[in-house]
Amino acid sequence: MLLAVLAACGDSNPPMSMDRAHSDRDTTMQVEDIDVASPALPATASSVDRALRYTDAAGDNTLLLGQHSTTRSDDDGVVDQLTLHAAHHLATPHAPQPFREAWRHTEVVECEGLDFDGHFLDEVLRVEDLDGDGFAETLVGFSTFCGGGIDPRQIKLVLHTRDRDFVLEGESVVEPPGGSPFGGSHAMTPHEDTVPAPFREALLAAWKRVRAD
Numbered sequence: 001m002l003l004a005v006l007a008a009c010g011d012s013n014p015p016m017s018m019d020r021a022h023s024d025r026d027t028t029m030q031v032e033d034i035d036v037a038s039p040a041l042p043a044t045a046s047s048v049d050r051a052l053r054y055t056d057a058a059g060d061n062t063l064l065l066g067q068h069s070t071t072r073s074d075d076d077g078v079v080d081q082l083t084l085h086a087a088h089h090l091a092t093p094h095a096p097q098p099f100r101e102a103w104r105h106t107e108v109v110e111c112e113g114l115d116f117d118g119h120f121l122d123e124v125l126r127v128e129d130l131d132g133d134g135f136a137e138t139l140v141g142f143s144t145f146c147g148g149g150i151d152p153r154q155i156k157l158v159l160h161t162r163d164r165d166f167v168l169e170g171e172s173v174v175e176p177p178g179g180s181p182f183g184g185s186h187a188m189t190p191h192e193d194t195v196p197a198p199f200r201e202a203l204l205a206a207w208k209r210v211r212a213d
Contacts (some may be wrong), residue, residue, distance in 0.1 A: 029136055030125045031055055034062075042089045042099040043205045054127050057134035058162075060091035062099070063127065065120055065140070082109045086140045088160065105158055105165075111146035118144035121213065124157060124206045130198040137161050137201060143172075143213050150176050151212055152183035157206050159199055166195050170204045172213045184211055 034040070041051055047066040054061050067084045067092045085106040089099040109118050124141030131137070138160045145153045152171035159166040170186025186207055192200060 012078075028125050029056065029129060042087075042101070047085070052127065056129065056136040056138060058090055061102075061136065062089045062091070063087070063138060064077075064089070065125075067118075067120070077113045079110055079112045080116045081111075081203075082116070082144070083107070084109075084118060084120060084142055085142075086120075086138075086158075088138060103160055105140065105160070107142050107144065107156065109144045109146065114146055114148050116146050118142065119157070121157075121210050122207075123209055126202070126206075128202075130202055131161075131196065133162075135162050137199070137202070139206060141206060141210060143210070150174055155186075155207075155210060155213060157203055157210075159203055161199065166190070166199050166203060168207055170207065170211065173211050175212075186211070 031052050034051045034053050036048045036051050038051070040065070041048070042062065047068045048064050050065040052063040052065075054161050056064075064087045065085075067082065069080065069082045072079050072081070083106060085104065087104040088102045090102050092098060092100045107118070109116075119142075121141030123205050124139060126139040127136050128139075140160070141157075142156045143153050144156075145151070145210060152174050155170050155172055157168040159168075167189045168186055169189070171183040173181055173184040175181045188195060188200070190205060195203070198205050
């Protein structure tokens, strides 16, 4: 089995309103789905399956999600490759270019001769001002699988903030018929104890929702 994960950095969906209570300030973010064929998207956008737009203290933001797959043959057989990518662009109306890419995260998964698939975790996707500073944090989830029989899926949750990324990686819980559950382990980077509470809570809450993916 070959499973390599390299981290770097359809249908229309209704607008999302994401809210989390933070003391005495309103942290609601209005997030709007936009047409992936819109000429208003960043010119560098490619293989885009979903585009979201929102406004925070940094200005007008666009989040692009997409994926593409390829198949190649080598001496050992057929190798499937799936690329999932998320990119955040900030509008720069007074600059020569209308957008600046703030960050990009790419997951590349390769699998040879086994069951194989991957997708974004829609139930994890969040754009929200978690710490109440006026700037939105973005939580994106990935689920990938390369295996045979009953094996856990690989789950990665990435929380992007203004200053850094926080990542939770784990294996899904598998409940075989008539057998005992297995899998379900996870770890956070940096260590969970050092992650600020609002970000840690968001990652753990998302993990609980998808660990049985």
